[in-house]
Amino acid sequence: MFDLSDLYQELILDHNRSPRNRRRIEHAGCRAEGYNPLCGDRITVYLSIGGDVIEEAAFEGTGCAISTAAASMMTEAVKGMSVAEATALFERFRAMVTADEDRVEADGASMGKLGAFAGVRRFPARVKCATLAWHTLRAAIAGDHASVTTE
Numbered sequence: 001m002f003d004l005s006d007l008y009q010e011l012i013l014d015h016n017r018s019p020r021n022r023r024r025i026e027h028a029g030c031r032a033e034g035y036n037p038l039c040g041d042r043i044t045v046y047l048s049i050g051g052d053v054i055e056e057a058a059f060e061g062t063g064c065a066i067s068t069a070a071a072s073m074m075t076e077a078v079k080g081m082s083v084a085e086a087t088a089l090f091e092r093f094r095a096m097v098t099a100d101e102d103r104v105e106a107d108g109a110s111m112g113k114l115g116a117f118a119g120v121r122r123f124p125a126r127v128k129c130a131t132l133a134w135h136t137l138r139a140a141i142a143g144d145h146a147s148v149t150t151e
């Protein structure tokens with residue numbers, strides 16, 4: 001067993017206990033479902049996009065603490081962003097949790113709250129827990145009503 005204590009920072013614990021934006025958006029313009037078979041995490045992401053701006057972002061799902069906290073913090077982060085900004089943030093987040101040490105420190109410091117997930121890179125089995133919501137967000141933006149999987 002590996003020690004996950006580094007992952008369970010206060011911010012992640014808080015968002016797992018009290019997930020933000022955990023609800024269905026009725027008549028959401030965009031939605032997608034994601035599944036991480038490695039851990040069993042399942043998520044549905046709902047977006048309301050007006051013009052080019054993400055006006056509302058929400059999710060439903062069941063999963064581990066990492067996946068729930070990641071979805072909660074993602075919906076907070078992208079609300080009010082343009083689609084292009086949210087897509088760029090997805091790329092930065094993915095780079096942060098998969099990159100080498102130097103890159104992680106640089107990116108983690110500039111990612112605000114999302115930097116809490118920088119430590120996930122040391123636990124390869126949990127990287128997909130952290131990125132599931134983001135992959136699903138991208139699918140929702142792309143208009144893929146099909147499911148995505150991290151495998």
Ligand code: ZN
Nearest residue numbers: 039041064129
């Ligand atoms: Zn998980």
